[in-house]
Amino acid sequence: MYTIKDMPRNERPRERLMLLGPKSLSTYELIAILLRIGYRNQSAIDLAKTIINETNDLSELRDKTVKELVKIKGIGNTKAITLLAAIELGERVLKPTPEKSQICSPNDVYQLLKYDMMNLQQEVLVALFLDVKSNLIAKKKIFIGSLNQSLIHPREVFKFAVKYSAYSIILVHNHPSGDPEPSIQDIEVTKRFTEAGNMLQISLLDHVIIAGEKYLSIKEYNEETC
Numbered sequence: 001m002y003t004i005k006d007m008p009r010n011e012r013p014r015e016r017l018m019l020l021g022p023k024s025l026s027t028y029e030l031i032a033i034l035l036r037i038g039y040r041n042q043s044a045i046d047l048a049k050t051i052i053n054e055t056n057d058l059s060e061l062r063d064k065t066v067k068e069l070v071k072i073k074g075i076g077n078t079k080a081i082t083l084l085a086a087i088e089l090g091e092r093v094l095k096p097t098p099e100k101s102q103i104c105s106p107n108d109v110y111q112l113l114k115y116d117m118m119n120l121q122q123e124v125l126v127a128l129f130l131d132v133k134s135n136l137i138a139k140k141k142i143f144i145g146s147l148n149q150s151l152i153h154p155r156e157v158f159k160f161a162v163k164y165s166a167y168s169i170i171l172v173h174n175h176p177s178g179d180p181e182p183s184i185q186d187i188e189v190t191k192r193f194t195e196a197g198n199m200l201q202i203s204l205l206d207h208v209i210i211a212g213e214k215y216l217s218i219k220e221y222n223e224e225t226c
Contacts, residue, residue: 004032004043004044004045013025013029013030013032013033013045014033016029017033027048027052027058028045028048028049028051028052029045029048031048031051031052031083032044032045032047032048034079034082034083034086035047035048035079035082035083038074039073039074039075040074042074047074047075050072050073050074051072051075051083054072057119059119061083061087062087062091062119063121064084066080066081066084069083069084091115091116094115101135101136102133102134102135102136103128103130103134103135103136103170103205104134106206106208106215106216106217106219106220107215109128109170109172109206109208109215110208110210110215112128112136112139113126113139113172113210114210114213114215117172117173117174117210118174118210118211118212118213120174120176121176122144122145122176123144123145123146123173123174123175123176124141124143124144124173124174125141125142125143125144125152125171125172125173126139126140126141126142126171126172126173127139127140127142127157127160127161127169127170127171127172128169128170128171128172129160129161129164129166129169130166130167130168130169130170130205131165131166131167132167134168134205137164137165137166138160138164138166140157140160142156142157143156146185152189154192154193154196154197155196157169157171157193158196158197158200158202161200161202162200162202166202167202167203168197168202168203168204168205169193169197169202169203169204169205170204170205170206170207170208171189171190171193171204171206171207171208172207172208172209172210173186173207173209173210174209174210174211175209175210175211176211177211178211178212178214179211179214180209180210180211180214180215180216181216182209182216182218182221186207186209186218187218187222189207190204190207190218190222193207205219206218206219207219
């Protein structure tokens with residue numbers, strides 16, 4: 001069996017990372033470093049390539065569970081846990097720190113949530129709860145599935161707004177299609193939440209749609225189409 005130890009030192013992933021930095025490595029080489037060892041007749045690099053081949057898109061790894069990963073031959077609990085921990089750590093490094101986030105624009109919303117929502121395969125509705133200075137108090141996943149005003153009641157959001165003593169809220173959901181254009185349901189849900197917020201004196205500042213690397217503010221969209 002040809003192992004990493006059989007490779008010239010300057011071609012081994014760990015040594016290349018030390019000399020040239022992580023950006024010089026391929027995706028499978030980075031995964032191989034996390035795996036550390038292979039399995040039977042497979043080197044860590046071979047096993048890393050198998051993992052990549054088992055997914056249609058690398059972003060699918062972020063949604064895998066330990067049980068799903070261990071179904072890949074050569075991946076046990078330890079390797080699966082290491083991979084998921086590395087993915088989660090990478091996402092946390094890239095995210096702004098919620099306690100220090102001030103939301104002043106739709107772009108701020110996008111920057112806060114893009115890594116959470118841009119690659120999701122189904123629609124998810126998230127509510128952001130803000131204080132009087134538009135600082136983020138909390139974010140809460142409210143609903144999973146296509147937005148439908150008959151299924152989403154404002155009380156599910158505003159009960160948390162009261163709990164967190166929020167001054168205002170922002171709704172955020174994703175379009176897996178990649179098209180941020182709001183649907184009729186999106187507009188109706190926004191209108192319903194605006195009316196409920198006005199009654200409770202907790203403003204709905206905006207409803208932002210994230211679609212891949214694009215985003216749209218329904219508030220700005222309504223102003224442009226009026």
